[in-house]
Amino acid sequence: MVGGLRAGNEGEALALAGWVHRRRDLGGLLFVDLRDRSGLIQVSFGPDWTEAASMEHAHDIGHEDVIRVEGVVAARPEGAHKDDMATGGVELRVTRLEILSDARTPEIPVYRASEDELPAEELRLQHRVLDLRRRELQQKLVLRHKLVLAARNYMDRNGFIEVETPILTKATPEGARDYLVPSRVHKGEFYALPQSPQIYKQLLMVAGFDRYFQIARCFRDEDLRADRQPEFTQIDVEASFVEVDDILRWIEGLILALAEISDVDAPIPFPRLTWQESMERYGSDRPDLRYQLEIEDWTESTADLDFRVIRSQVDAGGRVRGFLLKGGGGLSRRQIDGVENEAKAAGAPGLLWGKRSDEGASGPLGKFMSEEQADRIGLGIGDLVLVSAGPDSLTSPTLSAVRDALVAVLELQPVREHAWVWVTDFPVFDEEDGMLAASHHPFVMPHTDDIDDLEADPASVRGTAYDLVYNGTEFGSGSLRIHEPELQRRILRVLGLSEDEIEKKFGFLLNALSAGAPPHGGIALGMDRIVQRFTDSPSLRDTVAFPKTTAARALFEGAPTPPGESALDELGLQLKAQDS
């Protein structure tokens, strides 16, 4: 390995192999920066120490050729040290050169001066092997390896068994679109790739593997984002005879083990917020607690405000919520408009605001306020108030977006660099367009106190579900699961499934649960996202060796491709004509 050579190695005769990173040909002397995974070292060619044939040969070597050199480690001459290089004090004086492999001129450079821009990502993906030679990407994949290894070791130490679950599985309804795999033996039938090993790990609990984990690949056929790939990796965990606290404590220990590797602070135990509280104070179920800004409720204190927009929302059952920014009056109209645009993008019709100066309150909201009313909500001279009025389902996402925008525009200083939080007690159901859907998945154990309300008031039923949030990013989520078949049936019924559908889709799970199922629960952590955040990567693509584009294409190998006629025949499939 080339990167570890130091002054202490002087005089050693050895052979090194690697890639030609840079070359500097001075005619009589020639220098090559030789690279391998461990780093760089300068190797030097000169007529006084290099064999004549090798010397001649050396002028032919080009970038990214793979070479092997024999020589002696020597201190560099006085004044020729390179202090910004780990091996900068030494070099290998080459006696013999062997070119192991000629490289074509690389389409994208591996070498990059510090001020050079990266090649376009399209090219980086097309020529991925070259891109992966870059130190930054190699370091990310090495860190990923270390994190996975630490996770395995930690889970093992705590008595968890890694069990692999099928990749060819049964399609499950709801949730994301499945990737389907046609069956040749059973024409017209398809396997699905797992969106997660959720049901399998519950089956393993019933089977008595009371502590399970898996570094599991998951697949979801949905449109992609910077932080979303069609296939991704979860640290999947499940345990029997446990309470929520047990799982959170295990995962805190796991995160601590991972964070230590990455130089991230993870002071455990992590604070907890109920979902209700999180929505109330931050408008989001994954609040970024690096920043202190919190939502306030002024429904009461604005009750006498004669402003039609607010009155109509409150009369309709809405609330008046927003942010008070001490000293925020300095924000320009343009900056406030920028924040309002974020509010609109989050679905709000607009954002109400008010400033206060010596001459009183002003702004779309402020101008309706008397001195006394301004005092009551705490709007002092030089302050700014930003308000959203309406149902929580509107104001929460709005104010969450406003909060993010304010953090940016005010350049708000974080109160901590690494903010961890558990958000607990998520509702079991989401209401979307009047339809009930499982807010997490349909196997979440409801709070015992709320089970009686399942049919009468499903929206109010809290689940034993929790999310782990780091700096505003969801790292993972889990819950206790339902282990009683009857309760599971009830939930599925509430979700609108017929007895027939329940049997067809979940019969195998219910069948398992009735075989004597232990109470159990678990969590799944997004490995890729952890690596992304811990390496401060702009995209998940940088944490994966061979990622897909946002259109789910693999540019290097060129997947997907149309199938051959014979393949289709064998599968009993026929392609529909495209376009229409």
Added chain:
RNA sequence: GGGGUUGUAGCUCAGUCGGUUAGAGUGCCGGUCUGUCACACCGGAGGUCGCGAGUUCGAGUCUCGUCAGCCCCGCCA
């Protein structure tokens, strides 16, 4: 599915108001060069301006469509 944005030499980019032969740096090729390290210097090659229509006397530049990358919304139990 929708919105935005980018696409000019191998790579990173410039290209004014629509006007003559589309430039720079780097890489590549050839040459000089014995302590360089973004080596230096001299010379050279290299272009389907993503693709297709249209407007125009004339399009890298304007219009429409399309493809691809990226960002976002929808979607992601």
